[in-house]
Amino acid sequence: MKLSGSEIIIECLKKEGVEYIFGYPGGAVLHIYDALFNTDKIKHVLVRHEQGATHAADGYARACGKPGVVLVTSGPGITNCVTGLATAHMDSIPMIVISGQVSRQYVGSDAFQEADATGITRPITKHNFLIDSRESIAEVFKKAFKIATTGRPGPVLIDIPKDLTDPKVKISFSYPKKINLRSYKPAIRESREKIDEVAELISKAKKPMIYTGGGVILGNAHKHLYSLVKKLNYPITNTLMGLGGYPATDNQFLGMLGMHGTYEANMAMHDCDVLLAIGARFDDRVTGDTSKFCPSAKIIHIDVDPSSISKIISVDHSLVGETAFILKQLNKSLDRYIKKIDTKSIDKWWRKIEKWKKKKCLDYKKSKDIIKPQQVIETLYEITKGNAFVTSDVGQHQMWAAQYYKFDKPNRWINSGGLGTMGFGLPAAMGVKLAYPKSEVVCVTGEASILMCIQELATCLQYHLPIKIVNLNNRYMGMVRQWQEFFYEGRYAMSYMEALPDFCKLSTSFGHIGIQIDKPNELEVKMKEAMKMKNRLVFIDIITDQEENVYPMIKSGQAHNEMHLSPTNEDTELA
Amino acid sequence: MTDNNEKRYIISVLVENEFGSLSRIAGLFSARGYNIHCLNVAPTNDESISRMTIVTMCNEQKINQVMKQLDKLVDIVNVKDLTEETHIEREMLLLKLKCNKNQREELKRLVDIFRARIIDVTDTTYTVELTGASEKILAFVNSMGKIKIIEMVRSGALGISRGRDSLENIKRG
Ligand SMILES: Cc1ncc(C[n+]2csc(CCOP(=O)(O)OP(=O)(O)O)c2C)c(N)n1
Ligand SMILES: [Mg+2]
Numbered sequence: 001m002k003l004s005g006s007e008i009i010i011e012c013l014k015k016e017g018v019e020y021i022f023g024y025p026g027g028a029v030l031h032i033y034d035a036l037f038n039t040d041k042i043k044h045v046l047v048r049h050e051q052g053a054t055h056a057a058d059g060y061a062r063a064c065g066k067p068g069v070v071l072v073t074s075g076p077g078i079t080n081c082v083t084g085l086a087t088a089h090m091d092s093i094p095m096i097v098i099s100g101q102v103s104r105q106y107v108g109s110d111a112f113q114e115a116d117a118t119g120i121t122r123p124i125t126k127h128n129f130l131i132d133s134r135e136s137i138a139e140v141f142k143k144a145f146k147i148a149t150t151g152r153p154g155p156v157l158i159d160i161p162k163d164l165t166d167p168k169v170k171i172s173f174s175y176p177k178k179i180n181l182r183s184y185k186p187a188i189r190e191s192r193e194k195i196d197e198v199a200e201l202i203s204k205a206k207k208p209m210i211y212t213g214g215g216v217i218l219g220n221a222h223k224h225l226y227s228l229v230k231k232l233n234y235p236i237t238n239t240l241m242g243l244g245g246y247p248a249t250d251n252q253f254l255g256m257l258g259m260h261g262t263y264e265a266n267m268a269m270h271d272c273d274v275l276l277a278i279g280a281r282f283d284d285r286v287t288g289d290t291s292k293f294c295p296s297a298k299i300i301h302i303d304v305d306p307s308s309i310s311k312i313i314s315v316d317h318s319l320v321g322e323t324a325f326i327l328k329q330l331n332k333s334l335d336r337y338i339k340k341i342d343t344k345s346i347d348k349w350w351r352k353i354e355k356w357k358k359k360k361c362l363d364y365k366k367s368k369d370i371i372k373p374q375q376v377i378e379t380l381y382e383i384t385k386g387n388a389f390v391t392s393d394v395g396q397h398q399m400w401a402a403q404y405y406k407f408d409k410p411n412r413w414i415n416s417g418g419l420g421t422m423g424f425g426l427p428a429a430m431g432v433k434l435a436y437p438k439s440e441v442v443c444v445t446g447e448a449s450i451l452m453c454i455q456e457l458a459t460c461l462q463y464h465l466p467i468k469i470v471n472l473n474n475r476y477m478g479m480v481r482q483w484q485e486f487f488y489e490g491r492y493a494m495s496y497m498e499a500l501p502d503f504c505k506l507s508t509s510f511g512h513i514g515i516q517i518d519k520p521n522e523l524e525v526k527m528k529e530a531m532k533m534k535n536r537l538v539f540i541d542i543i544t545d546q547e548e549n550v551y552p553m554i555k556s557g558q559a560h561n562e563m564h565l566s567p568t569n570e571d572t573e574l575a
Numbered sequence: 576m577t578d579n580n581e582k583r584y585i586i587s588v589l590v591e592n593e594f595g596s597l598s599r600i601a602g603l604f605s606a607r608g609y610n611i612h613c614l615n616v617a618p619t620n621d622e623s624i625s626r627m628t629i630v631t632m633c634n635e636q637k638i639n640q641v642m643k644q645l646d647k648l649v650d651i652v653n654v655k656d657l658t659e660e661t662h663i664e665r666e667m668l669l670l671k672l673k674c675n676k677n678q679r680e681e682l683k684r685l686v687d688i689f690r691a692r693i694i695d696v697t698d699t700t701y702t703v704e705l706t707g708a709s710e711k712i713l714a715f716v717n718s719m720g721k722i723k724i725i726e727m728v729r730s731g732a733l734g735i736s737r738g739r740d741s742l743e744n745i746k747r748g
Contacts, residue, residue, distance in 0.1 A: 118594075118595055119595075119598070122598065122599060123602055123606050126649070127650075128595075147649055181649070182744070182746060183590075183591055183649060183651055183652040183746055306647070307643035307644050307646075310636070
């Protein structure tokens with residue numbers, strides 16, 4: 001079969017089973033677009049800004065586990081992808097970005113729309129390629145997909161000069177079945193001795209704690225995790241990225257940990273004697289002051305990335321490999337140590353945890369006059385019966401969504417945890433909706449964040465993506481305002497959102513439906529109405545209490561047991 | 576940041592001889608705030624692979640991270656910390672010196688002591704070549720005394736382990 005470079009690219013994508021490309025055309029990729037025009041196997045989604053393409057591909061990948069694919073032009077096309085690549089990179093999301101480059105003879109000459117794509121994206125991709133010959137296109141694609149999806153996943157950029165996609169030059173094509181990368185061999189499993197050693201330590205714990213992150217979800221290890229936790233009857237907490245990795249409604253689940261984690265999760269972290277960390281990376285938003293982190297615990301870390309081990313917190317034991325594989329091994333081994341568990345101590349530990357739970361740290365006072373943001377998320381949870389895919393932007397609304405929407409399944413909670421990218425929520429929801437057209441997809445956002453990628457409302461109309469947007473409209477960059485209240489004596493510099501658009505009119509002008517809710521007693525009814533419109537995108541603009549803060553909160557330099565609780569429960573007695 | 580536990584580490588790296596490999600490695604050091612004292616890179620007998628020797632100053636915890644982060648780069652075939660094992664280090668120095676008549680004898684004497692070689696001469700300058708471990712290079716430079724150094728070029732350290740050990744050109748999964 002003789003094909004042009006452009007046709008080869010399309011064939012490679014087909015061979016990889018790609019369903020959707022999120023993209024935006026331009027000079028350097030017009031040959032590729034022309035080849036795409038002739039295929040109906042792959043659907044192209046025309047976004048309205050390349051950042052939207054990257055987040056949509058990212059959301060797609062987070063929801064269904066397959067790599068998201070992006071196609072953009074050179075220069076401004078690829079520079080617009082920088083935020084999306086960095087977002088995916090921080091959260092280890094498999095993604096392939098194909099960017100056009102100026103023809104080889106112009107590379108390095110400051111040609112029109114030339115940007116050093118591989119140079120710019122090097123620190124924010126898992127790997128990147130600049131293709132230098134037609135003959136290597138297929139091999140590079142094979143490598144790119146392998147690198148993006150194996151080991152610790154991540155985004156890979158492929159930059160391809162325009163002349164290599166010329167439809168007139170054809171070469172023979174075959175897609176490699178397998179590719180061997182001598183310099184890339186991610187670890188898979190651990191030795192039996194190391195597993196047994198860890199199993200024994202786990203079984204000897206008197207005050208154990210399990211802390212899991214995004215690695216459980218990315219590694220598809222939730223089932224093995226569930227068996228492990230049930231077998232042990234130990235408490236478990238999830239990071240922001242790990243929510244849904246363990247069912248939130250299960251009674252062994254203590255909620256999220258970290259800066260805005262629950263009282264019980266953070267206290268149990270501080271007091272535990274054995275900490276089992278799985279697919280988590282000891283982010284500073286999780287650890288608080290590292291010198292006071294889990295002061296009396298032996299720490300075990302399971303992760304696919306060897307460089308995560310002892311990077312922030314030095315650990316006592318590590319198991320490096322795929323989380324699912326390692327947990328399977330560990331579960332087997334634990335069966336032999338389970339008798340050693342000191343159930344009396346574990347019961348005592350649970351009694352202590354129950355006392356912490358009594359603090360009810362997520363309680364808040366409702367009001368007759370103004371809607372509380374927490375209440376919105378609780379209502380959303382009830383209406384959707386906890387079954388929705390929820391994407392979010394960044395700010396207070398993100399934390400409330402994480403705290404009050406109880407995710408029982410993995411891949412349902414989709415947010416930019418690592419980079420904290422405002423503007424992520426709406427385009428990510430588009431990707432999720434395309435992956436699961438029949439499922440409810442809700443974007444929980446804030447009036448500041450939503451404006452960062454608002455143009456994607458047009459994409460939603462074109463491709464008929466009936467997402468529900470829940471805008472917690474507090475007229476503030478709430479998270480910024482909260483920090484200014486706490487750390488800058490209430491000097492609210494630039495955090496008030498002046499000149500806000502009328503969100504209902506705005507969504508109507510994009511061809512969607514907009515409704516506003518501002519009365520607490522109408523919240524449930526009107527939200528239900530909105531959610532009932534299955535075939536329409538509804539922008540639900542909810543006017544919420546401006547001054548509400550996210551609690552509990554660990555301020556910087558503080559330990560897990562030094563949380564600040566909300567005024568609502570600060571007066572309840574400490575256990 | 577200065578750290579009292581800092582010491583000198585010498586690392587050997589085998590890297591795919593591919594576009595951008597060097598900048599990937601240099602970028603990793605700068606992005607993560609690791610220091611590069613010196614770095615040397617050149618092709619090997621296997622033309623698809625280049626070998627680097629990197630010398631860095633850091634503490635033990637950091638060197639572990641440096642090694643792991645290097646290993647994680649997709650282009651890197653193998654990494655080895657030579658510091659703790661018996662190894663040989665060599666560096667080359669080229670030194671252009673301004674040397675008046677009275678200093679010539681002194682210079683020749685130093686060249687003999689250090690087993691250096693004079694490789695170029697003009698009426699006012701001498702150019703000297705010296706190979707050795709970094710300490711020897713430094714000792715030689717420091718012994719120049721009043722002889723004025725016009726130009727100095729160092730290759731940076733090259734390292735290889737002693738005995739039969741070698742850096743495999745394949746990564747073990
Ligand atoms: C692109 C980007 N710019 C700036 C920030 C810093 N930032 C974090 S939260 C926030 C305010 C978000 O406001 P809003 O979307 O209204 O959410 P709220 O906190 O009010 O719920 C800002 C500016 C960010 N995370 N991302
Ligand atoms: Mg806001």
